[in-house]
Structure formats: C-alpha cells, structure tokens
Amino acid sequence: MKNFAVILAGGIGQRMGESLPKQFIKLSGCPIIILTIRRILSVLEFDKIIIVIHPDWKQYLQNQIEEYQISTEKIIIISGGKERLDSIKNSLKQIMLISNSPDDIVVICDAVRPFVSKEILQNSIKMSRSHGACVCALPAIDTMLYVENNIITSVPLRKNIFHGQAPDSFQVSILNEALNSLTEDEKKIITGTAQICVLKHIPVYTIPGDIKNIKITTPDDIKIAENILQMGENK
DSSP, X not given: OOXXXXXXXXXXXXXXXXXXXXXXXXXXXXXHHHHHHHHHHTOTTOSEEEEEEOGGGHHHHHHHHHHTTOOOSSEEEEEOOSSHHHHHXXXXXXXXXXXXXXXXXXXXXXXXXXTOOHHHHHHHHXXXXXXXXXXXXXXXOSOOOEEETTEEEEOOOGGGOEEEEEEEEEEHHHHHHHHHTOOHHHHHHOOSTHHXXXXXXXXXXXXXXXXXXXXXXXXXXXXXXXXXXXXOXXX
C-alpha cells in the first residue's frame, strides 16, 4: 500500500489578473507552488507526489523545480484535463499505473495552499486510511445565513457548519468508483473533491483545519499570505 499526494495546479488564475497562473506568483521571492511542493515533500509518508498542470505550463513548472533545487525523486508531472474532475481522473489513472492496491491513499491538495501544515497532511493520511474519506475543515465562527432572492430563509445551527479547506483525502478505490459513477448533472454542481463522495452517500470524515491554511485566489489573498510569511508560517 502506498500514499500519494496530488497537487492540482491546472488553473490559469484569471481572478488574479496576472499573466502568470496564480500558482507561479511569488511570495517573498518564491513561487507559491514551490512553497506547496516543499511542504508536501516534508511529509516522508508520501511515496509519490503527482503534480497535475496545464500542458502549456508543464515545461515552465519543470524549470521552476530545477531553479529552486527541488528533489525530483518522488515527483511526477502530468497534464491536467479540461475541468477539475478530468484532472483528478488523470491523477488516479497515473496512480493506478504505479500501484493498484485497494489500500492506496490519495491526498488531493491545491497548488495555491502553501501553508498546509505537516500535521494536517499526516492526519489526512491516517484518517482516510482508517475511514475511507476525509477533508480538512474549520468550524464556522460567524452566524451563517441561508439566503434566497436576497431574503434570509433560515439560520443553520452554527455548531453544524464548517468551512471546507483542503486537502481532501481518500482510499483510491473509493474515490475512483465514486468519480466514475457521477452523472452529468452531478458533475455540474461539484465545487470540492469531497463532494464527489458526499453525492454518493459515502461518509466523509473531517480533520481539524488551520486558519493559516488559506487558498490564494485573489490579490488580497497575496497580502494575507505575505503577512503569514512575515509572522512565521505554520509547521
């Protein structure tokens, strides 16, 4: 049985308003994706790290990995698909070329979450191995509102509301079966990887998230990330 990390880096970052995809924007002189790769490489439990990237940016990523002297022993770079789900499928196909054990674990990470902690990654492996599927989440602090047509229709119990983060982690066989059984209508509403299992009524457990484990998607997020680096990133 093996543990795989998948880094989804296929986006082109249109919301960032930059010519470079957001994963290549620098924080304190270092590309976001390099920070993420370093963090994941620090978890020795991972046998392989599969980076899924748009084919137009594959060579650029390889150059960045070489420039920042990242060890490539565990790294495999593959092309992403048209949509996020296609990229996940491509990563699972790659995993099954390497190993096809029902006990294999895949931990799916965003390239633009450079502060995911070693503890979160290790807990993701443990929880998905024991329970099949899990996701990193933070309890909601604010009162949450359900709104339709600008009108509040209900106020959910805050104790039951969490902010979903990443990674999303699974036994490979569970995720692959759930992914292949999605209908076309279900595919249209997927916003997070764990949702694939939720739609198929597969229990998805939670592990504690971290307030620093932000996803960098806007220019304001860059400012927050720089502040995190200045304060000393999480371990």
